[in-house]
Each structure stands twice: as C-alpha cells, then as structure tokens.
Amino acid sequence: MNLSYWEIKTWLSNIDFTIVGSGIVGLNCALELKKKFPNSKILILEKGTLPQGASTKNAGFACFGSLSEIIDDLESHSEEEVFQLVKKRVDGLSLLRKTLGDEVIQYQNKGGYELFLSEDKELYDLCVGKQQYVNKLLKPIFKADVFSFKENLFNFNKIKPQYSFNQFEGQIDTGKMMEALLLKALKSGIKILNNTSVESFLEGTEQVEIKTNNFEFSTSKLLIATNGFASKLINQNVKPARAQVLVTEPIKNLHIKGTFHLDRGYYYFRNIDDRILLGGGRHLDFKTEETQEFGKTHIIQSKLDELLRTMILPNIDYKIDYQWSGIMGVGEQKSAIVKQLSNNVYCGVRLGGMGVAIGSLVGKELADLIA
Numbered sequence: 001m002n003l004s005y006w007e008i009k010t011w012l013s014n015i016d017f018t019i020v021g022s023g024i025v026g027l028n029c030a031l032e033l034k035k036k037f038p039n040s041k042i043l044i045l046e047k048g049t050l051p052q053g054a055s056t057k058n059a060g061f062a063c064f065g066s067l068s069e070i071i072d073d074l075e076s077h078s079e080e081e082v083f084q085l086v087k088k089r090v091d092g093l094s095l096l097r098k099t100l101g102d103e104v105i106q107y108q109n110k111g112g113y114e115l116f117l118s119e120d121k122e123l124y125d126l127c128v129g130k131q132q133y134v135n136k137l138l139k140p141i142f143k144a145d146v147f148s149f150k151e152n153l154f155n156f157n158k159i160k161p162q163y164s165f166n167q168f169e170g171q172i173d174t175g176k177m178m179e180a181l182l183l184k185a186l187k188s189g190i191k192i193l194n195n196t197s198v199e200s201f202l203e204g205t206e207q208v209e210i211k212t213n214n215f216e217f218s219t220s221k222l223l224i225a226t227n228g229f230a231s232k233l234i235n236q237n238v239k240p241a242r243a244q245v246l247v248t249e250p251i252k253n254l255h256i257k258g259t260f261h262l263d264r265g266y267y268y269f270r271n272i273d274d275r276i277l278l279g280g281g282r283h284l285d286f287k288t289e290e291t292q293e294f295g296k297t298h299i300i301q302s303k304l305d306e307l308l309r310t311m312i313l314p315n316i317d318y319k320i321d322y323q324w325s326g327i328m329g330v331g332e333q334k335s336a337i338v339k340q341l342s343n344n345v346y347c348g349v350r351l352g353g354m355g356v357a358i359g360s361l362v363g364k365e366l367a368d369l370i371a
C-alpha cells in the first residue's frame with residue numbers, strides 16, 4: 001500500500017499503544033488506556049470489516065454459570081476458585097452495564113433456566129441434591145439464593161418436569177453492545193483500522209515493529225486481544241473453538257422469554273425480539289469445530305433444527321432465518337490469560353464462552369498491566 005505523507009503522519013506515527021483485535025477485550029482495553037493516558041495515541045487493528053471473532057457473533061447471555069456448570073467446575077477447581085470465577089463474571093457484567101448503560105445494551109433480567117433431558121436422571125438428581133450447597137457458596141456475592149427449581153411453564157418437550165431457575169441471569173443485545181463500544185472508542189479519539197490483519201511483529205529495545213497485510217509501522221506497546229486467533233501471533237495455551245448459531249423467523253405470540261441452558265450447557269437458547277436464537281452442539285464434532293475458519297456443518301445445524309422441532313418449539317410452525325458461527329478461544333483452564341509477554345508486548349486472550357461477562361474486566365486488566 002502506497003501511503004501518503006498525511007496518512008502516515010496522522011494514523012501511523014508516534015503510536016503509543018497498538019491493540020490487535022476490536023472485540024470486547026480490545027475495545028475495553030483501548031478505552032481504559034485512554035482513561036489512564038488521555039494524551040496517548042491509540043490504534044486498534046482489526047482484520048474484519050466488522051469485528052470478526054466472537055464479540056459480534058455470540059448469544060448475548062449475561063450469565064455467570066448454570067447450576068450444573070458450577071457443580072462441574074467444582075470437580076476440577078477448589079471452592080475458592082469457583083467462587084472467584086463466578087464473582088469475576090458478576091463484576092464483569094456490572095462493569096459492562098456501567099460502561100454502556102442498560103438501555104443502550106438492552107440488558108433485561110428475564111432469568112436463566114437449565115433444562116434437563118428426560119433421560120438424564122443422574123444429572124438432574126445431582127443438581128437437585130447440590131442446589132442448597134451451591135446457593136450457600138454463592139450467598140456472599142448475591143446475598144440471596146441464586147438457584148431454585150420451577151415447573152416447566154414454557155411447555156418444552158422431552159425434558160424433566162422441573163427445571164433449575166437462576167433469578168439473576170440476564171440477556172443483552174450483542175449488536176447494540178458492540179456498536180456502542182465502537183462508537184465510544186471512536187468518540188474518545190481511538191483510531192480503528194478495519195481490514196487490517198497483523199501478520200507478524202518484531203520487538204526492538206524501544207519499539208515494536210508491526211507488519212500487517214497493508215503496511216508496516218512501529219508502536220511503543222503492543223497489546224494482543226485476538227482470542228481464538230491468538231496462536232497465529234503468540235505462543236500461549238489457547239485453542240480455537242467454533243460455535244454455530246441459528247435464529248428463527250419471527251414467531252407469533254412467542255411465549256418463551258429468558259435464557260436457557262440445555263444438556264449440561266452443550267446447547268443454549270433465548271428469545272430475541274420475537275424469535276428464538278439457538279446455539280451449541282460443538283460436542284457432536286469437537287475435532288472439526290477446533291478451527292479458526294468460520295462455517296456451518298450439517299451435523300450441528302441439523303441437530304439444532306431437530307431440537308427446535310421436537311423440544312423447544314413442538315407444534316409451532318417456524319422457519320430458520322439466520323445461521324452463522326463465531327470463533328472462541330478456549331483452553332484446559334477456564335481462566336483468561338492476561339499477561340506481559342516481553343518488554344513491550346502484552347496479551348489478554350482465552351475468554352471461552354464467558355466473554356460477554358468477563359470481557360470488559362479482561363480488557364481493563366490488560367490495560368492495567370501498563371503502569
């Protein structure tokens with residue numbers, strides 16, 4: 001790309017902070033840096049025309065763990081670790097709501113539900129048995145019982161007659177959240193260049209040289225917020241995980257309201273406008289879904305359709321309107337990796353399926369690595 005004097009002077013010179021990735025982490029990191037260093041020059045590079053990872057693709061659950069997820073986490077983490085993880089998700093959500101405002105992101109507290117398959121007696125009994133124990137563990141955070149059991153009022157099929165209910169779970173409009181974050185960043189004077197993919201970087205003593213698909217330049221500090229794509233630039237324990245989603249056409253008098261977790265969280269669905277959004281099924285084909293390529297597969301999309309037909313919307317006529325996928329960053333541990341990698345390079349990656357909840361906080365923590 002043959003850049004002009006003006007382009008180089010205005011966009012690509014004397015840059016204090018370059019952030020790779022304009023997802024929820026990159027944008028929050030940039031905003032926090034601007035707050036800490038108001039006179040700094042901040043540049044975000046984004047490979048997509050729109051943010052092109054998970055932040056504009058997700059389901060918009062403002063959640064901190066279903067009952068079975070928390071019980072499962074307690075198998076591999078200490079009580080303290082599980083408590084801290086839930087607290088982080090709760091704190092992250094309150095930071096997101098404070099930063100953008102409930103009306104802007106259309107935060108709604110309609111409650112969260114966990115549905116148990118008719119045949120999954122073992123998991124159901126486990127959750128019933130451990131509910132009080134989990135409520136007690138989380139009481140210091142919520143000052144009330146989080147989980148209770150409710151009758152199947154939405155008339156779902158092929159599930160246990162009662163489901164677990166989380167009175168504190170909410171939902172947001174993902175598009176509105178990302179639009180507001182982008183606007184806030186631009187209004188603060190943060191520069192965002194789309195269709196610009198960072199291909200490599202080389203650290204010198206004072207500066208980091210960056211090579212993109214369009215141009216090369218240097219920056220004082222480089223912050224990498226590329227989540228599921230992290231392995232292309234840095235060597236950290238993050239694997240890509242594709243997640244597929246569909247949305248139905250509008251359904252007349254849709255009676256289902258809330259966020260729903262099904263079959264140990266392998267599937268999730270919610271109402272959005274007067275439609276149903278349904279996602280999940282990665283466990284049907286883990287190996288194929290461990291990819292940085294967007295796409296949908298017959299095995300997963302047909303299972304999602306079957307769930308709609310037989311379980312979620314039995315006897316209701318519906319059509320599928322949209323299908324898409326997003327790429328998450330996952331690892332063996334559930335925690336994000338936020339750290340300094342070398343003198344002038346930092347990363348905040350591996351947000352798993354929790355980025356709506358913890359993304360604002362991880363972005364802030366990434367910025368806070370810089371003194």
Ligand SMILES: Cc1cc2nc3c(=O)[nH]c(=O)nc-3n(C[C@H](O)[C@H](O)[C@H](O)COP(=O)(O)OP(=O)(O)OC[C@H]3O[C@@H](n4cnc5c(N)ncnc54)[C@H](O)[C@@H]3O)c2cc1C
Nearest residue numbers: 021023024025047052053054055058059061198326355356
């Ligand atoms: C289908 C789906 C449903 C989900 N549902 C929920 C949910 O309900 N609740 C919840 O809390 N979380 C959910 N998540 C997870 C959540 O969306 C993510 O954890 C979060 O968006 C991660 O944000 P991020 O900024 O770290 O990464 P991303 O949003 O992936 O941002 C990384 C950005 O980096 C860019 N990039 C990558 N490499 C380069 C490069 N070399 N050069 C330039 N740019 C680059 C990408 O294009 C991308 O825009 C879901 C995820 C998916 C995919």
